[in-house]
Each structure stands twice: as structure tokens, then as C-alpha cells.
Amino acid sequence: MLRFIERFALDLANSGMPRMAARVFVGILAAENGTRTASELAELLGISPAAVSGAVRYLEQIHLVTREREPGQRRDHYVVRDDMWFHNLTNRDEMLRGFERTLADGLAAVGEDSRAGARLDQTRRFFEFYRHALPKLVAEWEEQERSR
Incomplete structure (x- = not known):
């Protein structure tokens, strides 16, 4: 299992996620x-509890992990939902709208007729x-999952 953990973690790190x-x-x-x-x-x-804490804080911020505590226990449990990728990637409407607004402001700042403006507008689009x-x-994903 450790080999898999390290290999997939490396894939995620290569895509931009902090390695820890x-x-x-x-x-x-x-x-x-x-x-x-x-x-x-x-x-x-084989890492320190402080390294775990920092990593979990990041993972909570990007909504991949939640922190739960069993009643009567003092230890937190870090949890991934079975459908966390689905929820993480589909609940992005407001973030995408924010990108669009900021890119529109950037387009106005650099000018629509500039090469930078063309790049910003293409990104916004x-x-x-x-x-x-x-x-x-x-909807396609949900239909595929229902038919399994």
C-alpha cells in the first residue's frame, strides 16, 4: 500500500498539490x-504530527478532507467522502464566476485590442x-453511476 500512496501522491504533487x-x-x-x-x-x-496537521489544514481548505470526532473521544478523524471528487469539482460555480469577473476587469485594464487582452478574454471565455x-x-456522470 505504501508504494501506491507514494506513487499517487507524486502524481498529485506533479499536478500542483503540495507533496505532504x-x-x-x-x-x-x-x-x-x-x-x-x-x-x-x-x-x-513516517511523518510528524505537525506535518499531518499542516497537510490536513490545506486539505480541509480545498474541501477534500473533513474533520470529524467520535462522541466521547478526544481524537479527530480525518475523512474523505466516497464522492468527494464529484462534490469538489462540481461545486465550483461561484469560483468560476469570480474568475470570469476578475478576468473581465483584467481585460479592461490591459485593453481589449492587446495580445494580453486577447489571452485574458480567451481565458475568461x-x-x-x-x-x-x-x-x-x-448529469452524464450521475446517469453513468446509476446504471452501474
């Missing part, structure tokens, strides 16, 4: 029940396209 957060995320993802404590992660990955296409992709 990637290792912690995959450590939780690969758990049979989708949950691990900080001490379990530290032991599994892509995010607009993606935002409008996402509901169709979500």
Missing part, C-alpha cells in the same frame, strides 16, 4: 473506511464555457 498534503490525502483515501487519525497517518507515512458545460457533465 498529497501523501496525507492518499493515506486517508486508501484507508478501508476512508478515515484515519493524525497518529495513524503519522505512523503510516474558457471559464464561462466550462461553468456552463459542467451541469451537463454532472
